[in-house]
Amino acid sequence: MPDGTSRLSIKGQMLYHMFSCATWSEYMVADSKYVFKIDPSIALSHASFLSCGFSTGFGAAWKEAKIKPGTTVAVFGLGPVGLGAIEGARMQGATMIIGVDKNGMKKEKAQTFGMTDFINPDEFDESVSQLVKNLTAGDGVDYSFECTGALLNEALLATKLGTGKAIAIGSGIDTVAIDFFPLLSGRTLKGTVFGGIRVKTDFPVILEKCKNKVCAYYEYLLFRYVCALCPLYKILLNALTQDFLPNHCNFWIGTSSGGTCNS
Helix, strand or coil: CCCCCCCCEECCEECCCECCECCCCCCCCCCHHHCCCCCCCCCHHHHHHHHCHHHHHHHHHHHHCCCCCCCEEEEECCCHHHHHHHHHHHHHCCCEEEEECCCHHHHHHHHHHCCCEEECHHHCCCCHHHHHHHCCCCCCECEEEECCCCCHHHHHHCECCCCCEEEECCCCCCCCCCCHHHHHCCCEEEECCHHHCCCCCCHHHHHHHHHCCCCHHHHCCCEEEEHHHCHHHHHHHHHHHCCCCCCCCEEEECCCCCEEEEC
C-alpha cells in the first residue's frame, strides 16, 4: 500500500500488492464502488481471469485509445494484457495488428486473437520501432500498446510522426527515462490502470462479450488441471506459500507463462 503496509497475508506472513490490489485472496474487504454481481452462468474460475490482465489490455484499446476502424496497431508483449489489447484492437476495426514478443511460441495463439503480423526482436539487428516501421511503409502505427514496462521509448517511436498514440500498460520495476523528442514531434504518450474500464458500467460489457464468445477470450483458457495432478505446479506453489495449498483448486493454463489457483 502507499503507506508501506499490506492488506494481504498468508498464514500471518505479509504479502505485497500491485496497485494496492489484494486479488486472489480467499477473503477480502473491498470498497463497494469496485464490486458488482456477475452473471451466475459465468464460471467463477473464468471470471477471475478477467479481473486484471485481459480486461486491462482490452480496455486500453477500447476505452483509452478508442481505436478507429481501418487503423494500424502494434502491441509490445503478448501475455494476457497484450492478448487483450489485440482482441480489443480487432473488435474496434484495426486492419493491421503487429505483435512483438521474444517468445516465438506466442505467435500462433496471438493470431487467433487477431494479430496480423509478428515480430521477434531477437531475429533482427534493427530496433523494434524500426521493425514496426518496416511493416508500415516507414510510417509507423497509429496506436501502440506497451505491455512489458520496459519498451516505452520504442513503443512511442513506433507510432506515426505527429499523430501517433502510445498507451503505457506494463508496470516494470525500474524507472524509465522517456525520450522527449518523439513527444515534441507530436506523438502522445498516455498511461492507464485497468485499461480505463469502469467496474460498474464497462466490466459487465466485457463479461457479456466473453459469455457470448463474441471475443476470443476463451482461446486463452486452454487446459484445466487439478493441482494434485500437476506436481511441478504444486512444488512451485508450496515454495511460494510455505507449504500452503488448498485441498481442492483448479489450475488454468493460458497462453502466457503461469496460471492461477482458484479455491
